Amino acid sequence: MGPVTILETIQAQRERSRETFAEACVYAAQAVIATLVVLASYEWAAKPGGVWAAVSAVLVLQPGFQRSLAASAIRVVANLLGVGIGALVGTMIPDRTVAVCIALVFIILLCEIARLDMGVRSACASVLIVGIGSDSLLARGVERATAVSIGCGMALLLQVATYPIIQRVMGESTPAPSAHDEA
Numbered sequence: 001m002g003p004v005t006i007l008e009t010i011q012a013q014r015e016r017s018r019e020t021f022a023e024a025c026v027y028a029a030q031a032v033i034a035t036l037v038v039l040a041s042y043e044w045a046a047k048p049g050g051v052w053a054a055v056s057a058v059l060v061l062q063p064g065f066q067r068s069l070a071a072s073a074i075r076v077v078a079n080l081l082g083v084g085i086g087a088l089v090g091t092m093i094p095d096r097t098v099a100v101c102i103a104l105v106f107i108i109l110l111c112e113i114a115r116l117d118m119g120v121r122s123a124c125a126s127v128l129i130v131g132i133g134s135d136s137l138l139a140r141g142v143e144r145a146t147a148v149s150i151g152c153g154m155a156l157l158l159q160v161a162t163y164p165i166i167q168r169v170m171g172e173s174t175p176a177p178s179a180h181d182e183a
Contacts, residue, residue, distance in 0.1 A: 023063050026166055031058045034154050041150075049147035052129075056151025057158075065159050072152035078119030079148040082107055082126025083141040090130070090137045100131035 014020065034057035042050025060071040086103045093099035107127050111120040126148075130140045 022169075026162075027061060027063070030061050030155075030158050030162060034058060034061065034151075034158050037158075038151060038154050049143040052144060052147035053151035053154070056148045057155040058151075060152050060155045061159070065156070065163065068155055068159050072156055074116070074119040075122050076149055076152055078111070078116060078123040079126045080145055081110060081116075081119075082123035083130050083145045085110065085123075086127040086130035087137045087141040096131060100128060103127045103131055 035054045038053045038057055039050045042048075042053060056075060060068055060075055062068045062071055085107045086100070089103040089106065090096065090099045093102060104124055104127055107123045108120060111117070111123055116123070126144055129144055130137060133140050135143075
């Protein structure tokens with residue numbers, strides 16, 4: 001299989017157009033703004049975890065408020081579950097490697113039972129981040145949960161704030177997003 005064939009297997013099956021390029025530019029601007037605001041806020045507050053908040057903000061930004069809201073909800077719930085399971089198992093089992101492995105099994109099974117397919121990777125990452133580190137489990141868990149929530153909140157605020165600008169530039173006339181819109 002040549003390089004072009006490999007690339008073709010992972011490319012999105014869509015056309016490139018002015019609209020898709022404009023969406024990419026909006027996403028780039030939102031990602032940069034979210035990152036700068038979150039990192040500056042964390043630096044101002046002299047708190048750790050800013051990078052995780054920035055990662056969360058960038059990961060949940062999507063075209064359209066409803067998609068970002070859904071991605072944020074999935075990410076927050078999955079991370080809270082991962083933090084909880086990781087911290088709980090970590091307090092009961094002193095060997096961190098063993099604790100993380102057991103917590104991974106539990107979180108994957110819990111996500112299966114709860115049908116959180118879209119959140120299982122975030123939940124697993126959260127287990128690893130909380131379970132492996134030099135700070136206390138509680139400190140890492142609180143830092144992770146807070147950073148993910150702040151990052152997701154920043155992404156949603158940014159989308160609501162930029163929606164009128166995007167609509168004006170794109171020439172669309174649809175109602176502004178709200179947290180109560182139906183998907």
